[in-house]
Amino acid sequence: MNMSKATTNPGPARGPVDHEVRDQIVVAATEHFRLYGYEKTTVSDLAKAIGFSKAYIYKFFESKQAIGELICANCLHEIETDVRAAVDGVDRPPEKLRRMFKTGVESCLRLFFEDRKLYDIAASAATERWEAVRAFEERIQAMLQDILRQGRETEEFERKTPLDETATAIYLVIRPYLNPLLLQHSFDSADDAPSQLSNLVLRSLSP
Amino acid sequence: MNMSKATTNPGPARGPVDHEVRDQIVVAATEHFRLYGYEKTTVSDLAKAIGFSKAYIYKFFESKQAIGELICANCLHEIETDVRAAVDGVDRPPEKLRRMFKTGVESCLRLFFEDRKLYDIAASAATERWEAVRAFEERIQAMLQDILRQGRETEEFERKTPLDETATAIYLVIRPYLNPLLLQHSFDSADDAPSQLSNLVLRSLSP
Numbered sequence: 275m276n277m278s279k280a281t282t283n284p285g286p287a288r289g290p291v292d293h294e295v296r297d298q299i300v301v302a303a304t305e306h307f308r309l310y311g312y313e314k315t316t317v318s319d320l321a322k323a324i325g326f327s328k329a330y331i332y333k334f335f336e337s338k339q340a341i342g343e344l345i346c347a348n349c350l351h352e353i354e355t356d357v358r359a360a361v362d363g364v365d366r367p368p369e370k371l372r373r374m375f376k377t378g379v380e381s382c383l384r385l386f387f388e389d390r391k392l393y394d395i396a397a398s399a400a401t402e403r404w405e406a407v408r409a410f411e412e413r414i415q416a417m418l419q420d421i422l423r424q425g426r427e428t429e430e431f432e433r434k435t436p437l438d439e440t441a442t443a444i445y446l447v448i449r450p451y452l453n454p455l456l457l458q459h460s461f462d463s464a465d466d467a468p469s470q471l472s473n474l475v476l477r478s479l480s481p
Numbered sequence: 482m483n484m485s486k487a488t489t490n491p492g493p494a495r496g497p498v499d500h501e502v503r504d505q506i507v508v509a510a511t512e513h514f515r516l517y518g519y520e521k522t523t524v525s526d527l528a529k530a531i532g533f534s535k536a537y538i539y540k541f542f543e544s545k546q547a548i549g550e551l552i553c554a555n556c557l558h559e560i561e562t563d564v565r566a567a568v569d570g571v572d573r574p575p576e577k578l579r580r581m582f583k584t585g586v587e588s589c590l591r592l593f594f595e596d597r598k599l600y601d602i603a604a605s606a607a608t609e610r611w612e613a614v615r616a617f618e619e620r621i622q623a624m625l626q627d628i629l630r631q632g633r634e635t636e637e638f639e640r641k642t643p644l645d646e647t648a649t650a651i652y653l654v655i656r657p658y659l660n661p662l663l664l665q666h667s668f669d670s671a672d673d674a675p676s677q678l679s680n681l682v683l684r685s686l687s688p
Contacts (some may be wrong), residue, residue: 401666443677447678449657449670459663470646470653473646474647474651477642478684479684
């Protein structure tokens with residue numbers, strides 16, 4: 275009856291715990307992708323660069339995409355953190371909305387385009403609609419709904435239009451500047467767009 | 482003193498006039514690109530398919546891109562014609578704006594995506610910002626300004642915001658659905674977006 279104990283006990287000599295190794299692989303992979311690009315790198319290249327065996331990496335990630343997804347999720351998490359801090363830094367809902375547009379675009383530009391080589395991860399993520407991207411979009415939409423709800427309570431925003439209709443439409447307006455695949459075709463307008471679009475959106479919200 | 486006459490007189494045995502040959506090349510090239518794609522086709526392939534010599538084609542077009550630009554200009558002209566007909570078919574400015582969004586997206590989807598193989602012409606056009614694309618964008622913006630001006634005259638639209646600011650912002654809202662490079666990443670929302678976005682824009686324009 276003690277067999278189960280023997281198989282589940284990791285024992286004292288097991289070495290670094292799993293999440294530490296995963297982190298180590300992700301850090302090294304991010305650096306490698308940054309230098310050589312995501313598309314061109316194979317798991318063998320990564321293994322060589324990190325000094326692990328390919329088999330050892332496969333113990334922690336089932337594919338290169340699984341590593342890419344984690345890096346992408348980290349990037350999107352940074353954008354979300356930036357946006358949330360900017361939104362929380364002011365009280366009035368109209369100003370929250372302005373900041374959401376402005377910081378979202380700036381943060382997205384910075385993260386994906388300062389590191390041009392990391393861009394193809396973002397491109398794959400957006401093309402194939404990775405889970406991390408879907409989750410990010412949902413959280414941004416939830417943040418947007420919160421701002422709208424607050425603005426309706428303070429009577430700064432109109433209440434006639436159904437909340438989800440308003441939120442969806444506003445998300446469609448900002449989406450081209452938060453999605454890296456779309457953003458790359460909107461560089462010409464990326465400087466002015468946040469203020470022009472948030473002005474338009476705020477006019478549409480006036481009671 | 483009659484030398485100039487001799488060099489400029491085309492003479493009676495000159496054969497088809499230039500624009501007829503150009504049209505013939507464009508029609509054949511469109512068909513060829515539709516079947517085999519734009520990127521993969523060379524001017525030699527085209528010449529063989531049409532039954533002209535390569536040198537003869539170069540007499541009329543300086544490069545494959547020059548042919549592609551004309552095909553692209555024709556496509557954009559069709560979209561513009563569709564949009565103009567839809568806008569002219571109704572009287573009230575708000576309805577004109579709705580139709581501009583709806584028909585613009587539908588026409589763009591149909592033209593560029595029914596012919597998947599012609600898509601890479603559109604992609605090159607939008608990536609390299611060909612002259613035809615710039616001219617198209619300007620004409621759509623001018624159409625938008627006209628609608629806004631009319632709506633201000635009939636007092637259906639607000640007049641406080643500078644006209645060009647309003648027009649630019651509305652163009653930014655619709656642009657992702659009129660630009661083929663952006664549209665390909667917006668298929669999920671392309672059915673509902675025109676009405677959701679025109680509702681939002683019309684709320685922003687209410688006096």
